[in-house]
Amino acid sequence: MKDWFKPHPDSLLGKLGSPTYLRWESLANLAWVIALFIAPLADPRMSWTRWLLPTAASAPLYLYLHFRVYTGPYRLLPWYAGAMAALGFIVWPFNGVALGYVVSAAMCLAYLPSLRRWLVALVLLAIPTAIVGQLQHVSPWIMLVVGLASVVSGFGHFLRMNNHRKDAALRLSQEEVRRLATLAERERIGRDLHDLLGHTLSLVTIKSELARRLALVDPERAQREMEEVERVARHALAEVRTAVTGMRRGDLAAELVSARLMLEASGVGFNGALPEGTLLPPQVEAPLALVLREAVTNIHRHAKAQSASVTFQVEKGHLQMQVSDDGCGGLSAHGNGVSGMRERVRALGGNVQIDSPPRRGTVLTVRVPLDRKSVPDVAADAPPTELDNRSAA
CATH class of the missing domain: 1.20.5.1930 (Single alpha-helices involved in coiled-coils or other helix-helix interfaces)
Incomplete structure (x- = not known):
């Protein structure tokens, strides 16, 4: 029974790594089912003997088809959506709210891989919808509003799915x-x-x-x-x-590039800068690279941030590295990862400061002494070299 709920490897959730947003979206699409039963009860002209049985019989089938849209083989998605629309055409004469079956099918078709295929499927769905709507004497204006709402919502689905496909391809x-x-x-x-x-x-x-x-x-x-x-x-x-x-040996420049790839692949904007001309001793650069790696990994896994940045400042024989994000904050100052950072920095004669109030992001500041011979005097005043611009989350 457990395997029955597991997404097929070639399903919509399986292809995209089962993103949380898509799961919530699938649940949000089911909210209208409540209206499927409430609306007829609020209409005194509707007789429950006419609409209740077909509505109650169709709801479980719709839930199954909707579930299979996200977890079934992706090649069968148009057939699941088509069956949902057909179910709506059957129940519509008994319950006008069953038009939601057709609207839901149109939105699910937006998960198709190309805009052209979605538009073709939308046209093929609109033709029988218009015919059934005319037979049911539904106002053309109502049909137009429902159609526009379906197109706009479906287009939003398509854009989000397209972005997720690109992110999945980038991760691969x-x-x-x-x-x-x-x-x-x-x-x-x-x-x-x-x-x-x-x-x-x-x-x-x-x-x-x-x-x-x-x-x-x-x-x-x-x-x-x-x-x-x-x-x-x-x-x-x-x-x-x-x-x-x-x-x-660690390399801070390589770690900054790796941090940008990791964070931007997960939708976190990243900005990293390193003072131009700075030449760090290997015994300092290697531990700092590991501290930076740990800090970026924490942001990726736990921060739930929209953006992050890493800045460096060289002055008075010291290097200050600051890693900040706008995530949920609340970073423990005594976790294993933080303890490892402190030990590495302490071995260099430096110190670590953490400012992480709940829901207000985290700022990790590392300050270590440097050998003045290894850092040019112009390094502190030189403009930073931007590794990359901040990306939209």
Whole structure:
């Protein structure tokens, strides 16, 4: 039974990752069903013996079709919508509010992948609607108002769905880029380690075999060979540590680009700036990059923000990084993520300040000391280089 409620992988919800907004929209589209029963009761000319049975029989079928529009195979969406419209044409003579079945079908057709297909489907739906409306002696003005309302509402649905399709495609492309980048990095690391250790390990093997042969014949030379093996091994170990340190090194510029991609893909506008000419020591830049990554991840997962920004300021031998958002606020100052930030910054001799009142956003300020030789004097006065303009959420 649980699988029955699970969206089909090729369904509307399945294709878009089951966005919350679409679930609420589907529930909002059902609000008119209440009027389907209340309106006839308020009309003294309506006899319940005429409208109640067909209305009550049609409601469960409509709810099923409406549910399948969002969770069923996407290729069958026009058929579900068409069945909803047909249900409306059948019940309309008994209950005039059943015209809502047709309107709901028109709105669901707006989920089709192209504007042209939606307009064609709308025209095909409008023809029988006009015929049935004339047979029911419905005022042309009422039909015109209902038709315009359906078109405007449906067009709003279409635009939102189009934006969600683009966002979903963007997320897929970003995942593919990350996958390819990870694969390329693994191949690069493999080549570097091969070039770095291949010759060294071969030399160690040869020297060790020679020392083993000379151990009994010429112990002094064997000892010299083993000393050479030790020297070569220590040199290789130092090179490996240097390479690994370079792989682990954080890059603030790269983190800003990654933050923009992550936040804008989830509909959060982002603005990031880095003082031009600033050259940070690796021992400072790497921890700050990790702090920035954690802060952006918190915004993405928990803040429910519309926009976020990251600014840097260099002055008096200190670097100040400020990460702010306009989200729900209420960030705990003692969470695991915040504790990790504090530990990294404390190791640099700096401090972290958090201003996160509930429902008023969060401002995270990090201030760390710098080596004056690594920061040009003009860095503090130089205009910031904009990484990107703020995007609309």
